[in-house]
Amino acid sequence: CVNDLDVTPLNKSISTETTTFSNTSGAYISYLAKVYAGFATGGIQGGDANVDVVGMDGGSQAGYLRPLWNLQELPTEEAMCCWNDQTIGNFHALNWTASDVFIKGFYSRLYYQITIATAFLQETTDDKLASRNVSSTLKDSIATFRAEARFLRALAYYNVLDMFRNGPLVNDASPIGSATLPAYADSQTIFKFIESELTDCQAKLSNPVVGNSNQYGHANKAAAWSLLARLYLNANAFLGTNDAKYYTSCIENCNKVTAIGYTLEPVYQNLFVTDNYNSKEIIFPIVIDGTNLTSWGGMQFLECSATASDGSYNPLNAPGTWGGNRATMQFLDRFKSMSNYQDDARYKMLYTGYNHTSIDDQSDFKQGVQVFKFSNLSSTGVKNTASFASTDFPMFRLGDIYLMYVEAFLRGGAGANQTTALKYINDLSKRANSISGGNYSASDLTLSFILEERAREMFWECTRRTDLVRFGKLTDANYVWQWKAGVKAGAGSDSYRNYYPIPTADLTANTNLKQNTGY
Amino acid sequence: VxxxxxxxxxxxxxxxxxxxxxxxxxxxxxxxxxxxxxxxxxxxxxxxxxxxxxxxxxxxxxxxxxxxxxxxxxxALSEVVAIGYGQVKKNDLTGSVVAVSTDKMNKGLATSFTDILSGKMAGVNISTSGGAPGAGATIRIRGGSSMSASNDPLIVVDNVPIEGSGVNGMSNPLSGINPQDIETFTVLKDASATAIYGSRASNGVILITTKKGSLKQKFAVSYDGSASVSTIAKKVDVLSADEFRTFVRDYWAGSPSVPALLGNFNTNWQDLIYKTAWGHDHNLSIAGAAGKLPYRVSVGYTNQDGILKTSNYSRTTASLSLNPTLLNDHLKVNANVKGSYSTNRFADTGAIGAALEFDPTQQIYSASKYGNNYFMWLKTDGTPQSLGTANPLSVLTEKRDVSYVYQSIGNLQLDYKFHAIPELRANLNLAYDISKSDGSTTINANSPISYVWGSKKNGAGSYAPYYQKKTNTLLDFYLDYAKTFGVHSIDLMGGYSWQHFFNTSWSSTVYTDNVANVPRVDYPTAYQLVSFFGRFNYTLMDRYLLTFTLRDDGTSRFSKDNRWGLFPSVALAWKMKEESFLKDVNWLSDLKLRLGYGQTGQQNLNISNDYPYIPTYNLSTYNDAQYLFGSQWYHLLRPSYFNTSLKWESTTTYNAGIDLGFLNNRITASVDVYKRVTDNMINVIPVAAGTNFINEMVTNIGSMENKGVEFTITGKPVVSRHFTWDLSYNLGYNKNEITKLTSSPDASYGVPGGDISGGTGNKIYIQKVGYPVNSYYVYKQVYDTKGNPIEGAYNNNATLYCDHSPAPDVTMGLSSRMNYKQWYLNFSMRASIGNYNYNNVQSSKEFKNQSFTTGSLKNLLSTSLDTNFKNAQYISDYYIQNASFAKMDNVTLGYNFDKFLASKLRASVYGTVQNVFTITKYKGLDPEVSNGIDNNIYPRPRVFIMGLRVNF
Missing domain, CATH: 2.60.40.1120 (Carboxypeptidase-like, regulatory domain)
Structure with a gap:
């Protein structure tokens, strides 16, 4: 009768290690699917239900893409939120604290992704696979899965490095589910870890395929190179160093990607439509689907929050109208510095029809510059009828690789040349402006041009904060936009705002950690 | 003479x-x-x-x-009180135990025993969740001892501990027991009394004994019936249609498109959603003895409409008890079966909030092709506005939420007194507790809510059936040896208990547009408790009493290493009145001192996982959360978080009490002082990032303290031939404080909680060391010289601070029963002091910009014009409001007929008013909000009842 206390779960959908994993592929691929899906939706049920990260709102705080967007875009000229959701206003005001729930949510998501990817690696070791009599064919595909899990873990660590600089480090040997506290790692250690993991895993990742294929969704070698390029481009900002070798490494990885044969999407808008899975420019997407993969964060948020809640102007068929995020009027200046900006397809995504580009009332969505970039229409204008957005998010795309190449070249990296750099810039310009674009000459290629061109090309694609930090502009009192640092005219802020604080919750839970300087 | x-x-x-x-x-x-x-x-x-x-x-x-x-x-002499696994003479009690029989209680419209127990005992707080028919209630004995784990007391009906969490589709899990069948309640408050129930006794124990037949009883039939009318007691003051038109034209003068949305109608949405509701209740019981077999059979039927349109609750109950004594009085048999069948139609309380904010200038119905003829907000392109408010009346009429619930509790208890050693008894109790519910929620296609609520918002209707079944089985066995040797009396008991809890459920949602059908999957789960327990009672010279109990509890919820918990208790009592120096003090009829210490445990984690220590994987079956590789979608397999070191939460209670009786116990009083310390608190706290498959997890960490005083006095101020008056007053004071939350002290650390309505993800509570559980965490509002709040102006550089909590400092109850000749007049009052509410109705419905949001107009509370906020100020302490109150729960006037209608019938006719009045400063509709967050609470109605009781 005392033995009755030894129980096993009755529910068939809940299984233990031994009943989950066998010598067939099902569990391994479903597990890998979960590691990917954690970047797209908050849980294992649609609409961010049955969440992974708890104690906060599943869609808006505990997912990946929406918090990433909030933390990367709201502190910049590209976006300001008019809602009253908890501390959301602190981001544009460069005034967040270590107990901020949005920061905690994103940090928790990143480490959740790191943990499940690590657990996947621990569950698929050679010994374990051998004990389950896994065939050599399956073992080979699992080896690729393992490389993908490593890539996804490195991607999450890249975000840790970019946002927080320092943090706990877990690796393949860390005991999950035990009380052992992970060690504190500084930016240098985390940087090294990402670098070695990506260098290591890219060998086992599958070869890149351009456009839609039976490999769609999987990260391939080009995804790892793109992430390495981004890591090296920002290395000096992350590490507080000034070493040109990183730009050389950046260029090296950009060159590997461009050699594959990716091509710019002829129509800029088509990078952001419901059938963008056909794009030959996108290197690695986060898959989103209105029926099979639904979330209130992610693309749903990017489309709905950009559209006025009265539905008065909804050119891209947003599946909801939430009236939340718009850009400041200084964002218009990034375009207006070009003489021919009115022909630019990217400029045409901005809407000023509410005739009030100055944000006087922060809570009024119709003040400011509305942005219509992510579309709920197909490339041929077919409306998506699902109640959730169906457009994949381009995590890495060729346009970004071009810009990284040019910038690394301008910053003194070896392995690049001016002719290619100029061609890349003109290709991007021509693609955006077929009427009068593509006329840049070598003298136009300056770093300040790149910062502006990145705003024009990459706006709302979750890179702006990183870019401004790299250029030393995020907290700069001479580079301001409306309501920067909470002042209507815009103001500078302390340099520790270049990174976020480690959330109080983890500092309390893990006594090995140290708070970031300034917080 | x-x-x-x-x-x-x-x-x-x-x-x-x-x-x-x-x-x-x-x-x-x-x-x-x-x-x-x-x-x-x-x-x-x-x-x-x-x-x-x-x-x-x-x-x-x-x-x-x-x-x-x-x-x-x-x-009176041998009045025995039920304690766990046995009973004891009332004046031999050593712990803090209160027993009340239901015939001494003032009843209102009672569908559950919680309705009649409210306010009757010091330190026992009962708060209904609202005024819906059959609504549930929160019971707190001496505050709560846990933070994340359950704070509900253990409820034991005729020796069967029941599953308090109920089943889906039943708002009150305790309403399966007809209060008319209840004979007595015994509430065990301190650990010396509850520790015998070990694992589940940290929050007190309520023992319920139902009515039985007896050998001495003659055949008796009684009928008890009533009819009731429920009316809305109070409505929320919102702007009238004309006031709203004036306001919108003025406030939105700069945006002509806004006033253009105004309609020409005068619709009072609150009047439309409420109604006067009827109810009736009938109970018939037959009791007697068929030869040597005492029996009691009863049936009951109740049917109540709610004041929110469409809500209804009906219940049929039946009970049978047989308690023969066999083998020359050596074997006592006690068999009980109780069953109930309830049907519920729930009205969506979202209609209440909608009625406050829906534009009063619009008409109820419209000829638009959207909304099934109900008026709804459309976008400028003529399609439905998905973020608008749903037409309040349509929320009730276009949604059908019904459930059908069966519940049954039964047990067979055999108590055998050994022929050879009559001092030794063996007691075997076999019992079951089953509940089963079937329910469904149907939302009509094209109804306003099909565009505004849920995840689809495309006009698709939905049908969401669900099912749940719980089967709990119990075996208890104990031996008891009681003997008196001269001045020494001992009573030694030891036993074993085995209890199994099985639960299976499924739910599913089918949309009429046939997209994303969720497959129907059963979700079975179970847990197991095994216990050994013992008690030793020793009495010296009938004056000095000692009770020692010990329970060893095992639960399947923890890993082998942490599975068992040992819970001891000891209590001492001194019947001072029996001492020679008090024996002759005539005015003092009773004086007893009690001291108690005990430990109790908690394994009810309040999470749905019964296997929290086992590493498991969960394969999602949801088709709307898959990932794409190539052209194939894959279901997700997720590792679940687990905690191998999870163990018992333990609560240590110290109690000192004194019982007093004066003038032949015409006045009795008792005072108890207690301190309760909870350690190894089952608590959801942050997990170090990178160590588990979640960011916050249930863990044993932290401590909490409850300290309090209780006072009860009962007396008969007037006893005369024609007029008698019984009066009972109780007072409880409780102070709760979190003393530890993390392994390393961190004053800045707090766990936010308490979701509020408004914005996304806003929370209003914090759990912080040095403050009570669920302290509000808000900004300090700054006021102008006239005392009006200044929008957005907060003290202390706008840092959040802890401000009060929903728990009262002091609760009081007053019951009075007066008899004059054949008339009687009873009333019950209750007061709660020091409890604060977060007025979420006000914070989300009075800021002026709310009047035009997401393309539609929204009405405002009348207070809007005074508060004068333009934007929402959700976390201002302006909305933390003192919700102390005094309520008259019920008044009954009745008349007893000795010979009803010139027959042998004895009868009583009475009229009762329930929820008579409330005295409070609170600005919201009703200060009584059990979790303190006041939002869309189903208003408690004022009920008028006429009843008849007949016996022969």
């Missing part, structure tokens, strides 16, 4: 005894010296009655000076 009435044992004179000439209505009452005089024929017989004593009859027999000695009634 003159005389004096005395206590036969002590010789004390008795004040207020009734002396009646038998067979007449002539009579009198003894005076302060116990004397009486009345006119009676010399051959008459006098009948003398006094509460707590046996009636005495004495022939006058020509005498003129009588001495009448009353024997204390054996019932």
């Amino acid at each position: 003159k005389g004096v009435v005395k206590d036969a044992k002590s010789g004390e004179t008795i004040v207020g005894a009734n002396v009646i000439v038998k067979g007449t209505t002539t009579g009198t009452v003894t005076d302060v010296n116990g004397n009486f005089s009345l006119n009676a024929p010399s051959n008459a017989t006098l009948v003398v009655k006094y509460v707590g004593y046996q009636d005495a009859e004495l022939p006058v027999a020509g005498k003129s000076n009588l001495v009448i000695n009353l024997q204390e009634s054996s019932i």
